[in-house]
Amino acid sequence: MTNTSTINAASTADRGPPAWTRWLDLGDRALAVVLLAPAAILLALIIVYPVLRLGYTSFFSLSLTSGLPAEFVGLENYSLMLDDPVFWETTWNTVLITLITVPGALLVGLALALLANLPFGVQWPVRLSLLIPWALPLSFAGLIFAWFFHSEYGVVNDVLMRLGFEGIIWFNSPNWAFAAICLTIIWKTSSFMALIILAGLQTIPRSLYEAADVDGAGRIRQFFEITLPLLKPSIVVALIFRTITALQTFDIPYMMTGGGPGTSTATLAMYIHQNTVSFLDLGYGSALAVVMFALSMCVTAVYLRAIRTKE
Amino acid sequence: MNIRFMAAALAAASMLGSITPAFADTELKIFVSSQHQPDVWRKVLDKYEAANPGVKIAIETGGNTSEAQAQYLNTVMSAKDSNLDILMLDVIRPAQYAAAGWTSDFEGKDMSVYLPAYAEANTVDGKIVALPAFADAMFLYYRKDLLDKYGIAPPKTWEELAAATKKIADGEKNPELQGLSFQGKAIEGAVCTFLLPYWSQGKTLVENGKLTFDHDAAVNSLKLWKGFVDDGVAKKNIAEVATDDTRKEFQAGSAAFAVNWSYAWTHFQGAESAVAGKVGVTRLPALGGGEQASCLGGWEWGVSAYSTHQDEAKKLVEYLSGEDVSVFMAANGSLLPSYAGAYKNEEVLKAVPWFADALQVVETAKARPVTPRYNEVSEVIRTTVNAVLAGVTTPEDGASQIEARLKRILR
Numbered sequence: 244m245t246n247t248s249t250i251n252a253a254s255t256a257d258r259g260p261p262a263w264t265r266w267l268d269l270g271d272r273a274l275a276v277v278l279l280a281p282a283a284i285l286l287a288l289i290i291v292y293p294v295l296r297l298g299y300t301s302f303f304s305l306s307l308t309s310g311l312p313a314e315f316v317g318l319e320n321y322s323l324m325l326d327d328p329v330f331w332e333t334t335w336n337t338v339l340i341t342l343i344t345v346p347g348a349l350l351v352g353l354a355l356a357l358l359a360n361l362p363f364g365v366q367w368p369v370r371l372s373l374l375i376p377w378a379l380p381l382s383f384a385g386l387i388f389a390w391f392f393h394s395e396y397g398v399v400n401d402v403l404m405r406l407g408f409e410g411i412i413w414f415n416s417p418n419w420a421f422a423a424i425c426l427t428i429i430w431k432t433s434s435f436m437a438l439i440i441l442a443g444l445q446t447i448p449r450s451l452y453e454a455a456d457v458d459g460a461g462r463i464r465q466f467f468e469i470t471l472p473l474l475k476p477s478i479v480v481a482l483i484f485r486t487i488t489a490l491q492t493f494d495i496p497y498m499m500t501g502g503g504p505g506t507s508t509a510t511l512a513m514y515i516h517q518n519t520v521s522f523l524d525l526g527y528g529s530a531l532a533v534v535m536f537a538l539s540m541c542v543t544a545v546y547l548r549a550i551r552t553k554e
Numbered sequence: 555m556n557i558r559f560m561a562a563a564l565a566a567a568s569m570l571g572s573i574t575p576a577f578a579d580t581e582l583k584i585f586v587s588s589q590h591q592p593d594v595w596r597k598v599l600d601k602y603e604a605a606n607p608g609v610k611i612a613i614e615t616g617g618n619t620s621e622a623q624a625q626y627l628n629t630v631m632s633a634k635d636s637n638l639d640i641l642m643l644d645v646i647r648p649a650q651y652a653a654a655g656w657t658s659d660f661e662g663k664d665m666s667v668y669l670p671a672y673a674e675a676n677t678v679d680g681k682i683v684a685l686p687a688f689a690d691a692m693f694l695y696y697r698k699d700l701l702d703k704y705g706i707a708p709p710k711t712w713e714e715l716a717a718a719t720k721k722i723a724d725g726e727k728n729p730e731l732q733g734l735s736f737q738g739k740a741i742e743g744a745v746c747t748f749l750l751p752y753w754s755q756g757k758t759l760v761e762n763g764k765l766t767f768d769h770d771a772a773v774n775s776l777k778l779w780k781g782f783v784d785d786g787v788a789k790k791n792i793a794e795v796a797t798d799d800t801r802k803e804f805q806a807g808s809a810a811f812a813v814n815w816s817y818a819w820t821h822f823q824g825a826e827s828a829v830a831g832k833v834g835v836t837r838l839p840a841l842g843g844g845e846q847a848s849c850l851g852g853w854e855w856g857v858s859a860y861s862t863h864q865d866e867a868k869k870l871v872e873y874l875s876g877e878d879v880s881v882f883m884a885a886n887g888s889l890l891p892s893y894a895g896a897y898k899n900e901e902v903l904k905a906v907p908w909f910a911d912a913l914q915v916v917e918t919a920k921a922r923p924v925t926p927r928y929n930e931v932s933e934v935i936r937t938t939v940n941a942v943l944a945g946v947t948t949p950e951d952g953a954s955q956i957e958a959r960l961k962r963i964l965r
Contacts, residue, residue: 307632308926310653394791412791415944503740504793505941520625521929523632523654 294536301530307523320530329506330531333514340425340496340510341489347429348485349478352436357470359437360444373441377434385498388427392499417507420500424508427495432488436481443477444470476550483546487539511535580866581610584640587623588615589798590688590817590853591887598879602870609866619796620644620742624929631656631858639861640871642687644742645675645852645921646928652678653926657856658864660685660871667877668892669916675924676854683856685875686892688883690851691912691919692746695804695812695822698834700726708836710846712751712778715811715839719787722810734782735800735809738792740940743800745922745932746849747813748939748956751775753847753920754840760923760931765964767957776942776949778841783943793944805829813838815851819906820888835908837915850919852892884909890916927963934959 269277301320305313324330359369376384391399392413400410413419447470455465493512496502502509509517515535519528584599586592592615599611617623624647630638631654643651651657660682665673672686694715696708700722709715719733737743749759752775757768782788789795795803797814804812805821807828812818822833840846855871857864873879880891885905890912896902897913923931938956941947947955 307654308650308929310655310926394794412794415791415793417946501740503937503940504944504946505740505937507941507946517933520628521621521933522927523628523650523929 297529297532297536300525301533303526305524305526305529307525313526316526320527323527324530324534329509329514330511332506333509333511334534336421336507336509337490337492337511339421340428340492341486343425344428344432344492345482345485345489347425348433348436349482351429351433352481353440353478355433355437356440356444359441373434373437375434376431377438379431381431381494382498384427384431385495388423388430388495389499392423414500415504417504420504420508424496424499427499428489428492431495432485436485439477439481439484440474443474447473479546479550483543486542486546490535490539490542511538579608579610580863581612582639582863582867582870583612583614583637584642584870585614585616585623585627585638586642587620587644587853588618590642590889591820591883594883594887597886598874598882602873609870611870614638618798620646621929621932631860634860636858636860636862638858639863639867640874641856641858643684643854643856645672645690645850645854646742646924646932648676648683648854648856649678649924650926650928651856652681652683656859657683658859658861658868659683660857660868668875669894671850671916671919671921672852672854672892675850675852675921684854685871687853687855687875688880688889689892689916690815690817690853690890691848691916692750692813692815692838692851693835693848693912693915694838695814695818696834696836697807697810697829697832699832700810701834708834709811709839711842712839713842716782716785716787719810723786730808732789732803732809733787734811734813735795735803736779736788736792736813737795737797737800738779738783738788738940738943739794739796739799740936741796742932742936743797744936744939747779748772748775748935749849749920749922750813750838750847751778751841751844754844756844759960760925760964763925763964765960767960769953769957772953772956773949774841776939776952779939780942780945780949783945793940804833816888816890816912819908835912848915848919850916850921852890923964925964930963931960934963 300313302315302317303313304311304316304319355373359366359373363369391397394400394410394412394415397413399413404410411419413423451469451473452465455469460468491512492510493516496508496510497513497516500508502513511531512535515528515531518524518531522528586595592613596613599613603609603611616626624644627638627641627643631651641657648657663682663685665677665682668686669689672689676682676684676686694708700706701708701718704718704721704725706718706721709718715734723731723733737747752759752768752771755768755771755774757771758766760766779788783790783792800809800812800814801818801821803809804814804818805827819833819835821827823830837846838848855874857867857871861867875892877891877893877896880893881896881899881902883889884891884896884899884902888906890909891897891899891902894913897909902909922928925931934956938947938952942949942952
């Protein structure tokens, strides 16, 4: 800090700064405000305002199909939700998807990261294959896997039948459809976990393992005593991101099953989309979205607290 | 003299067109559903462009099902986007568009020129929301060659149809050949799937905006379809089948019977069809003892209330919903005309001979419930049909769920 300011002072002493830079001569605090303001205004416009607006709309009966103007109804949208079996079903599906795919993606991602961290001669093919599922748009992944699991044309059933098993009509049964969706989500998201964990792995100094070797610790012991504890911060960061996106799961089940059979694989995000975009019931849709927002905030708070106690 | 006069008038009109500022370089964007021959509509639009210099028309398509298209248009229209001038709307949507105020009124238009069902479907609370693009109804397509081979007459009841598929399956011994293909996926077509046997029992679903749900009739309807899956009349994964899948399966020769709309005919007779020349069309069967019922379809042209070219767009819609275009689309795209007279047109009957008998079907076809909240009604019915066909819900529970959820929507 002091270094740069003396250099600035020295270089500007002979020529003097152009007049327009004068407004930059602010105190640290004022400078911070000026520099942060654009980002803060942008965030306020695209996040804070819509969220507040959403909360506001959720207290109104506002449906574009009614032909009526918005009417304040207090908590009626929320009390409707309590009686709405589809709300409970989609919320439960969302929680279940989160509970299955987040740990699933963590385990697969960890394994992939350890694999990618092995001292291969050529590393780019491994890293590239890690990047591709992550770079693929979610809806593409959903479409591709919908074909994989198709009961007549799908490669999964083809393999099953070649192995002597009977083909499964995946999307005809809630359980199989759910399994297919979870497998797809784990495939799609574990590479993101792996990328973050891989970055963490590379910060662990090699000397620690060398010292452990000298002390006679085996590979497994090294993993649990050195690798895992030092990876914890990266794992927590990966988990926060993954859990929040899992709570918002939409694209993959939307493309694979459309929520079917019946509504047995529909998620809360899909139900919000249906109420707002298809039914044009903006009041009820907003109330549902507020619930999802609250759910995400709770999970984030839990994780943040977990990190803070660690520190 | 006539030709010369017309040529002169045309030249004068085109000159007038090119110097009148209102018509100069107007670009109209028109939304056409991708499953209804946008390429044939393009030819109609080319003719219009040639006769109206200064007007350019661009077709936009998007989504491959009625729901996907409705979702897309819902986003565009609720954002009050002026990008689209003319929208092709499914016959079930005018009530919603009227409630939302998304289309411009065709004030003073004489609707009596159209088939009564479409004059009615496009008039909501005395306002003319849209004009008919084409009519439609569901039909039973059958393999004429197979029925002849086994000496079977086209079935009049669903029971006869089931017996016919057994006879064909026993004779053909072809595991790739299904008996009947219909729509079991949770899409708009599944609403008609439910209603066909329901209506056949003489029951109605909604009358004057009030729910008139008949529980037993609903159970019978769901039982019929589930029975078809269990007895092998339809394939086990029928819950995955959408409207165009039915069309493709029948076209590939892998179904003896199919329930579908009129558009399928052109595909069945096309170069890529395995069944060209072997296809018969008839009225949909009845549920034992009931009447034969079909589902009224059809699409309409609406002018977006947010379009900045109201007059030009309305003029184009008047043309598109005219009798000449109706005849052209029937002959070239096998879309059913919305004019009674067009069903006797020679050009049409040469291309699609069975249209001669189709008028009666369209005239007696029943309309799905008319309500601005139709999307919700549809969602309840189609997800339940899908769940019953997948075996997740029993027909009894399915009927109760439909009733309970429709009561909430249509209270």
